[in-house]
Amino acid sequence: MKLYGLKNCDTCRKAKKMLEAKGHEVTFVDVRQSPLEEKQLSQFLKAFGEDKLINKKSTTWRQLSEADRTKPALELLVENPSLMKRPVIELKDTLHLGWTKDVQEALSM
Template sequence: MKLYGLKTCDTCRKALKSLPDADFKDVRTEGVPADIMAQAYAQFPDKLLNTRSTNWRGLSEEDRAKPPLELLAEHPSLMKRPLIEAEGQLHLGWTKDVQAALGVT
């Protein structure tokens, strides 16, 4: 299981605490493999880009108009977090549904 997120993100910390065996990947330093990002975008097209973040609000209109995958490659902290890869499945966020799907109680 791999957990893609930010080490400074509270939600990622909560997820990692509940999933101690997960291999944590900091998206700022290690990034997300292009194939995983493409799969995540195909699965979560409207949710992968966090448009409510302060990072999003700090972008110019020109940057906001870029294709989402290009924008996420340039600004990985814009990704909704965490992105969890487990047994060939992708999960986005740390909601009750995601926790249930991963067997976290």
């Protein structure tokens, strides 16, 4: 299981802790320290869609210029990894976004 997020994100830390407590072996990937390749980001965009994957309520989004906000989603995520909603959890061939009750249930939490 891989968990993609930010090391200083409370939700990511909580998700990792709970998953490990349930016996899952979790590999944490900090998307700032280890930027994701375009192929991986494209896969996330295809799975979740731009509206769900890009966090338009984030400080990073608010700090972008209007010109930057019109860039393609993939380009935005490559340039600003913290725009990605998190965590993204990859288990085998299945992707989950966020740490909602639905995601927790899907992961048998």
